[in-house]
Amino acid sequence: MKILYFAWIKTKIGIANEDVDPPATVTDVASLIAWLKTRGSGFADALKDPRVVRVAVNQEYVKTNHPLRAGDEIALFPPVTGG
């Protein structure tokens, strides 16, 4: 699956996007975020506060219990600040 990062989440993680092949324990957004946080201090820092992490799957906002499938495009980003 493909993951995209934006704004300060991208800055803290250090990359804008990546293709990942997570372990079988990753079945939904919550377990994906838990797994990502084990991949380094940048990930752990960027994703530590769930109140400021928004998630989109295939370009739709979802909650953390949203199930994931191979081929999904997942985006992690802070609350939006446009306009």
Add this chain to the structure above:
Amino acid sequence: MIRIQREDFDVGAELAALTKDNPKIGGLAVFVGLVRDVAGDQPAGQKVRAISLEHYPGMTEKKLAEIEAEAQKRWPLEATLIIHRIGELEPADRIVLVAAASSHRDAAFEACRFLIDWLKTKAPFWKMEDKAGAQVWVESRDSDDLAAARWNTKRG
């Protein structure tokens, strides 16, 4: 109509094009957002030299189209327009234009306010401010969430 672009826009020309050849339009409400030189929640003196606007290509267009469709569902609109800029901008530059045209002013005013309120909380754009060489991501504001939430119960 929705446009995301780096370049500036001409407000007069955009509005003229939007209302051209539609004599059913009796009211046109417009909001134009500009870059401030002082960050909203920062102490005075920390001047913003420039901002940089990032977005999520694909999802941005999708969300703006949904917001526009929702406005057209709630109010009897003849035309709507959303233009949002991305990239590097300086204080006093235009960032966003939102316009709603209807037969009467009430629908135009309310829909215009709705469009910008929902855009600010749902469309995936992020601002980074350059303040004296330090680059800082702008934090979201609770007041924007409250402004958008008003429209959850109030129907046009």
